[in-house]
Amino acid sequence: GPVIKSVPYVVQPEQIRPGIANYYATAIADGFDFASILVKTREGRPIKIESNKEAPDYGSANARVHASVLSMYDTKRIQLPKIKGEDSSWDELKRAVLSDLDLLSKKQDKVVLLTQTFASPTTNKLIKDLVTKFPNIEHITLDTVPSNYAVESFQAAYGFKGLVDYDFSQSDFIVSIDADFLGDWQGGGYDSKYVSNRVPDGKTGNGKMSKHIQFEANMTLTGANADIRVPATPTEQKKILSYINSAVKGLKSKVKLSPEHKKSANFVADRIRKFGSKAVIVSGLDDRNVQDLILDLNNHIKSQAIENSARLTRTQSGNEVDVFLKELLGGKISGLITVGVNPIYSLPEGEKILEAVKNLEFSLSFSMKEDETSSVCKYIAAVPHYLESWGDYEFKEGHYFLAQPTIRPLFNTMQFQDFVLSIMGSSKDYYSTIKAFWNQNILNGKSWNKILHDGFYKKSKKEKLKFNPKKNIVLDKDFNIDNESDMELVLYTKTGMGDGQQANNPWLQEFPDPITRVTWDNYMTISSFDANRIGLKNLNVADGALNGSFAKISDGESTLKVPVVIQPGQAKGSVGLALGYGRKLGIQEEMQTGVNAFVFFKSFKKNQRVKVELTDGFHEFACTQLQNTLMGRGDIIKETTLEVFNTKDKEYWNPIPKVSKNHIETAVTS
Numbered sequence: 001g002p003v004i005k006s007v008p009y010v011v012q013p014e015q016i017r018p019g020i021a022n023y024y025a026t027a028i029a030d031g032f033d034f035a036s037i038l039v040k041t042r043e044g045r046p047i048k049i050e051s052n053k054e055a056p057d058y059g060s061a062n063a064r065v066h067a068s069v070l071s072m073y074d075t076k077r078i079q080l081p082k083i084k085g086e087d088s089s090w091d092e093l094k095r096a097v098l099s100d101l102d103l104l105s106k107k108q109d110k111v112v113l114l115t116q117t118f119a120s121p122t123t124n125k126l127i128k129d130l131v132t133k134f135p136n137i138e139h140i141t142l143d144t145v146p147s148n149y150a151v152e153s154f155q156a157a158y159g160f161k162g163l164v165d166y167d168f169s170q171s172d173f174i175v176s177i178d179a180d181f182l183g184d185w186q187g188g189g190y191d192s193k194y195v196s197n198r199v200p201d202g203k204t205g206n207g208k209m210s211k212h213i214q215f216e217a218n219m220t221l222t223g224a225n226a227d228i229r230v231p232a233t234p235t236e237q238k239k240i241l242s243y244i245n246s247a248v249k250g251l252k253s254k255v256k257l258s259p260e261h262k263k264s265a266n267f268v269a270d271r272i273r274k275f276g277s278k279a280v281i282v283s284g285l286d287d288r289n290v291q292d293l294i295l296d297l298n299n300h301i302k303s304q305a306i307e308n309s310a311r312l313t314r315t316q317s318g319n320e321v322d323v324f325l326k327e328l329l330g331g332k333i334s335g336l337i338t339v340g341v342n343p344i345y346s347l348p349e350g351e352k353i354l355e356a357v358k359n360l361e362f363s364l365s366f367s368m369k370e371d372e373t374s375s376v377c378k379y380i381a382a383v384p385h386y387l388e389s390w391g392d393y394e395f396k397e398g399h400y401f402l403a404q405p406t407i408r409p410l411f412n413t414m415q416f417q418d419f420v421l422s423i424m425g426s427s428k429d430y431y432s433t434i435k436a437f438w439n440q441n442i443l444n445g446k447s448w449n450k451i452l453h454d455g456f457y458k459k460s461k462k463e464k465l466k467f468n469p470k471k472n473i474v475l476d477k478d479f480n481i482d483n484e485s486d487m488e489l490v491l492y493t494k495t496g497m498g499d500g501q502q503a504n505n506p507w508l509q510e511f512p513d514p515i516t517r518v519t520w521d522n523y524m525t526i527s528s529f530d531a532n533r534i535g536l537k538n539l540n541v542a543d544g545a546l547n548g549s550f551a552k553i554s555d556g557e558s559t560l561k562v563p564v565v566i567q568p569g570q571a572k573g574s575v576g577l578a579l580g581y582g583r584k585l586g587i588q589e590e591m592q593t594g595v596n597a598f599v600f601f602k603s604f605k606k607n608q609r610v611k612v613e614l615t616d617g618f619h620e621f622a623c624t625q626l627q628n629t630l631m632g633r634g635d636i637i638k639e640t641t642l643e644v645f646n647t648k649d650k651e652y653w654n655p656i657p658k659v660s661k662n663h664i665e666t667a668v669t670s
Contacts, residue, residue, distance in 0.1 A: 016043060025052055025455025027393055027401040028065055028386050031116030031340045032144055032499045034058060034187055034313045034395050035065050036455050039387060039406045046072065046387050046406045055456045057165075058189055058395045064498045067507040071385065072410070076504055076586055077368050078382040079411035090414055097379060098423050100335070100362045105134050109334035111362065112324055113139045116340035117315045119393050121400075122430075122437045126420050133424055137337075140324050143316040144346045144499040145579060147186050148604050151317040153291035154310065157468050161317055162310030163187075164295070165396060166282060168194040170304040173275040174212040175244075175268050177237050179284035180220040184493045186284075187313045213268060215240055217490045218525060218576040219515050219569035230264045231527075231571035233488045234285060234607040240265050241283065241290060245297055248272050272301060280305035286605040292470050299467045308464055309397035321604075325349060328356050335362035336377075339416050344372040345583065346499070346598050348558070366416045369504075369586030384413040390431045392438065398459040400442055402434075402452050487530070488574045489553065491597055491606040494522070500580030504587035512624045516565050520622045522594035524551055524612070525567035525576035535614045536564045546623040552615045553577070555608055558599040563619030575612060 015022060024039045036055040040048040049066045052059045081093040104111055111134070118124060131137050147163060155161050163186050168174055174194075181190040200207040214226035215237050223229045232240060239255045243262070246253035247269035257265060272279045280303045283294045298306055327333050329352055336357060344350045344357070350372070357363055357376050365374035366381045374380050383389075388410065391403035417430040428436070435448060442459065443451070451457045493499060496511035503509075512519050526536060536549040548563045553575070562577065570576065579601065581594025600608050640653040656667045 018043065021047075023050075024404060024406045025402075025453065026387070026406060027391065027403040027455065028068060029119055029313075029391065029393050029395075029403070030068075030386065030501060032184075032187075032501065033062065033064050033068075034119060034393070035061050035189070036401050037061050037065060038455075039069070041406055044407055052455055054454065055401070056458055057399050058401070059456075060189055060192055062188060063496050063511055064502055064508060067496075067502065067505050067511075069387065070507055071502055071505050072387050072407075074368075074504055076370075076588065077385075077411065078370060078374075078380060079413075081382050081412075081414075082380040084378060090412070093379060093381060094419070094423055097364055101134055101137075101423070104335050104362060105136050107334075108136055109361070110327070110332065111137045111335035111337065112328070112333055113137050113337045113339070114142050114324070114341055114343065115139065115338070117141055117143055117313060118340075119312045119315075119395055120391060121394055121441070122392050122434045123417055125437065126417055126433070129424060130420050140320045141316045142321055142341045142343060142346075143314050144341065144501070145184070145493055146316040146604050147314040148316045148318075149286050149288045150186065150291045151314055152288055153295055155317060156292070156470060157295050158310065158465050159468070160310075161315045162312050162397070163314055164298075165307040165309060165311045166190065166280060166305045167307050168210070168280070168305060169196045171197070171275075171278055171280040172208075172210050173271050173279040174210055174305075175215075175272070175279070175281040176212070176222060176226070177215045177241055177281070177283040177285065177290075178217065178234065178490075179282040180216070180222045180492070181282065182222040182225060183220055183495060184498065185222075185282075186311065211271070213264070215264070217488065217571040217574035218492055219567055220492070221495065221514060223569065224515065228264070229569070230261065231569060232261060233571050233574045234490065235488060236261060236571070237283075237285060238287070238290060241285075241293060244269050244272070244281070245293055248297065249300065277302045277304045279303060284606075286607060295467070296469055299469065306465075309399065310465065311396050313395050316604075325353070328353065331356075331359075334360065335364075336360055337364045337366075338373055338377070339366045342367075342371050342373045342501070344376070345596065346601075348599050348602055350596075350598070366419070371586035372584070375585055381416070381419055382411065382413045383415060384409045384411075388413070389415055390434060392434045400438075400451075400457045400459065402455055402457075404452060486609040487612050489555070489600060489608045489610045490574055490576045491579055491601060491608070492576060493580055494578045497522075497578065497580040500583055503580065503583040504591050506591070509591055509593065516567060517624045518546070518565060518621050519624065520593050521563065521619075522578040522581040522597065523548065523563045523565045523619075523621070524553060525565050525570050526551075526612070527570040527572050527574075528566050528568070529572050530570075530575070530612075531564065531566045534612060536566070538564070538566045539618075546621040547618045548621060550615045550617045550619060552613045553600075553610050554613075555600055555602070555610045560595045560597070560599065561615055562595055563621065565621070575610070 022041045026039055027036050036052040036059050038050045038052050039046050046069050049061055049069050051061045081088050081090055127139050150163055151161055154163055179185045197210045200209055212226045213228040214223040215230045215232050216223045217233050240261055243253045243255045243265045281297055283290055344354050363377040364379040365377040366383050367374040368383055387406045393401045415430055495514055496508045510519050539547045550561055551564050553560050577597045579597050582596025584592055638654050644653055658665045658667050
């Protein structure tokens with residue numbers, strides 16, 4: 001056999017013991033998921049992510065955070081910087097970038113710095129310093145799946161960008177209108193406080209638990225856990241909210257509801273009036289008036305669930321991105337720097353953006369992979385994985401978190417912040433900059449080493465959020481439907497795939513959706529009623545597969561062919577489709593699954609009107625828990641005639657069962 005050499009330590013680090021794990025507290029902030037976590041390492045290699053249960057907030061790790069350890073070992077990662085597609089060095093890249101920036105600054109040509117939400121006080125200061133040095137640079141935030149309408153409402157009501165943080169443990173009556181807060185709504189992380197008031201305490205004899213009612217179109221994790229779930233299309237949800245608001249405030253409503261929805265709305269209004277401040281209502285509808293109304297209604301009942309500290313993990317708002325796209329496509333921008341975003345993939349105008357970026361005088365992408373955006377940029381700055389990086393964050397007002405490397409960088413990479421410090425002529429690295437900033441602005445004499453060890457620091461906040469009410473909020477104008485034959489599309493993110501930035505992670509591709517049980521695909525969910533009307537089918541075949549018809553979805557500009565899953569609980573007149581799939585670059589061929597639903601994500605609204613038609617073909621889903629099939633053993637006794645038995649091959653009358661393996665029919669021989 002091969003000779004395997006074992007090389008012992010010359011000087012063994014005293015903190016490393018073979019077979020004994022070490023744990024580091026750090027944080028993830030990739031623009032979609034934000035959490036304080038513990039990283040389990042063995043012999044200096046991260047092997048497992050766990051929740052940081054000591055953190056007062058953001059201490060729970062979801063499926064994507066747990067799986068992110070595998071992304072560090074991704075073979076598709078860029079291993080060094082590149083210039084025009086060719087391998088380069090950091091010194092060459094810095095010289096070239098600085099030369100281009102100086103030239104564009106002298107000409108006063110506009111450069112856009114397009115980034116994710118960092119929620120990092122030190123990074124935000126560095127970006128301000130960069131813009132001060134190069135005044136022609138404009139910083140714009142792009143959240144892949146934003147909460148921009150909620151952010152705009154919050155900013156108008158409270159005076160700064162953020163999101164209301166809800167403590168569901170303080171509510172005895174919870175109303176959710178299309179807010180999947182046990183999933184990814186506004187970044188998630190609400191589950192622990194929600195559950196704490198949903199489990200009767202047998203030790204104390206307190207059998208009290210909160211009541212939860214959910215109005216939604218797609219079947220979600222939150223809806224599946226609700227006491228009462230009412231299927232409703234987004235348009236119907238707006239009507240229900242308008243009716244509830246009028247009923248709670250004692251106003252007359254002109255909204256017409258179906259008998260079922262009216263009964264549910266009256267029940268909710270009665271309970272809100274009964275519970276008062278112990279009630280709360282939330283919504284995930286992408287509509288500024290809806291979000292204004294939610295804030296106003298919760299303020300009206302003085303809901304105790306609204307926390308005094310705002311969430312800072314989503315900051316895209318206004319029409320900044322729309323203006324940027326108009327200028328980019330109109331040739332008014334000379335340079336683009338992207339950090340933590342992939343606009344060519346995640347924006348509906350992706351193909352137009354691709355051509356525009358190719359024609360830019362200057363383009364620089366800070367990326368871990370040659371994805372749809374970085375692959376067409378002039379410069380690629382290879383960045384490390386978050387488990388190889390330093391960082392500081394303020395996910396929530398007064399709630400600070402530190403990120404530290406758990407392993408030396410595997411490749412020749414550099415953090416965006418270190419690159420900025422370098423081209424600005426600073427002799428400090430990012431770690432030193434974070435430490436100096438914290439000692440000066442955050443710690444107030446507290447121990448840096450202890451907070452680095454714990455991973456978090458909570459600062460008390462004395463000032464209360466001051467609500468500035470908005471008058472004359474009207475939803476009725478949104479109730480007009482142009483074409484009754486249209487369906488309402490509800491875009492969503494899956495528990496496993498999220499926004500798609502970890503699409504090359506096989507753990508997440510294999511992860512069964514907790515509602516449909518399907519892996520490796522996105523698909524259109526539809527109600528049985530609408531499926532029968534259109535002619536769409538699902539078949540559980542004897543070889544263990546779930547097969548589904550293909551449907552054509554069109555919004556008048558874009559068309560996609562997608563397989564169909566008939567989903568119990570889907571609201572009539574609505575269909576669902578997951579974002580995050582359809583990636584083609586920066587991932588292995590086997591991971592290039594599904595369709596890119598971002599083409600329908602117009603104006604950053606999850607709800608769009610579409611036409612759905614049956615089209616040719618059937619799709620074989622990789623679906624778990626199909627116990628109702630016999631895997632080809634449906635015919636226990638084979639029956640044939642003597643003539644066939646004597647004249648035909650046995651394969652004719654006793655065929656070997658076949659199952660689908662990698663979409664290839666394979667004989668079951670064992």
